[in-house]
Amino acid sequence: MMKTRDHAGRDRGFIIRRHKAPRAAIAAVASALDRGRRGSHPLRAAALTAAFVASPAAAQLDPPAWTRPTAPFPLVGPITYVGSEGLAAYLIRTDRGAILIDATMEENVPAIARNIVASGVRLRDVKLILVSHAHFDHVAGLAAMKRLTGATVVAGARDAQALRTGIPPGETNYGVIRFPPVAVGRAVRDGERVRLGRVSLRAVATPGHTPGCTTWAMKVTDRGRPLDVVFPCSVTVAGNRLVGNRRYPGIVADYRTSIARLAALPADVVLPGHPEMADVAGRRKAGTLVAPGLLREMAVKARDDFDRELAKQTRAAAEKAR
Ligand SMILES: [Zn+2]
Numbered sequence: 001m002m003k004t005r006d007h008a009g010r011d012r013g014f015i016i017r018r019h020k021a022p023r024a025a026i027a028a029v030a031s032a033l034d035r036g037r038r039g040s041h042p043l044r045a046a047a048l049t050a051a052f053v054a055s056p057a058a059a060q061l062d063p064p065a066w067t068r069p070t071a072p073f074p075l076v077g078p079i080t081y082v083g084s085e086g087l088a089a090y091l092i093r094t095d096r097g098a099i100l101i102d103a104t105m106e107e108n109v110p111a112i113a114r115n116i117v118a119s120g121v122r123l124r125d126v127k128l129i130l131v132s133h134a135h136f137d138h139v140a141g142l143a144a145m146k147r148l149t150g151a152t153v154v155a156g157a158r159d160a161q162a163l164r165t166g167i168p169p170g171e172t173n174y175g176v177i178r179f180p181p182v183a184v185g186r187a188v189r190d191g192e193r194v195r196l197g198r199v200s201l202r203a204v205a206t207p208g209h210t211p212g213c214t215t216w217a218m219k220v221t222d223r224g225r226p227l228d229v230v231f232p233c234s235v236t237v238a239g240n241r242l243v244g245n246r247r248y249p250g251i252v253a254d255y256r257t258s259i260a261r262l263a264a265l266p267a268d269v270v271l272p273g274h275p276e277m278a279d280v281a282g283r284r285k286a287g288t289l290v291a292p293g294l295l296r297e298m299a300v301k302a303r304d305d306f307d308r309e310l311a312k313q314t315r316a317a318a319e320k321a322r
Helices: 023-036 042-053 106-118 142-149 157-165 251-264 280-286 294-321
Strands: 079-081 090-094 097-101 126-130 152-156 186-188 193-196 199-205 214-222 225-231
Touching: 079 280, 090 199, 097 193, 106 142, 126 142, 126 193, 152 157, 157 186, 251 294
Parallel strands: 097 126, 126 152, 152 186
Antiparallel strands: 079 090, 090 097, 193 199, 199 214, 214 225
16 A cells, blocks of 8 residues: 655665756745745746756656645644645644744745745745755755745654755665755754744654664644644655664664654654655545545555565675685
């Protein structure tokens, strides 16, 4: 039921070339935004997108859905989906501005900005951007999104250095895919709360996929119903080196603890960074977003996948050593 597409391209051994959004396009977005500051209008949002349509698309072998724009759609309570089709960004409205979870890739930033505006939130009212983990598919757009909104970036403490340098943590079998560095305004540890207005999110440290991989948990009221909403960080192996990872020696133990933690976390609604893992769009359409057993089910599957991958990597290391 759940497809594992986390860094899937790289898992298949593709060579991926990154490209940067051209500076002229970023400047056009900023200028469209400045005009928009004097009054929000859908045309301003359209201008944000138009500025990027002209950007030359370099050869890219990531799943096409990762950069395919999609219209925003409300989920539960104050939460709206504003990401691309294949990479999630979640907007949470509060009485004191809005919180964004993840910025996805740099080339998605104009479409996400347009989605935020279309959801009735001015870009300058986005006060916080919460980070799931320091991999390019979730954070390469952070720096640009921070420039557009002026928001403070909040991330797991053990990923903060990676975000500040633009170099992902740990060792992988696909090499290093950098992303634009970004200032981290607040580095959080397990159990810390992030508040804006009356909304409060709890950081649940779920290291493994990256050392600072952070699951965010919050309570919402949806049509009078109290619900636990969880934004789980990835627990897929996705090319991570599990055996002999010198930059992340505790990786295996961290994965196991985190998967167990996710399995036990109260979650009525699951909103992951790779939306297809919980079929977010499909569930929303079908009216089945509230699914109390889903996170546990995802964790059980992740544990099976992890065990299989660890066995494979252990065998490969033993063969190499012979
Ligand atoms: Zn990742």
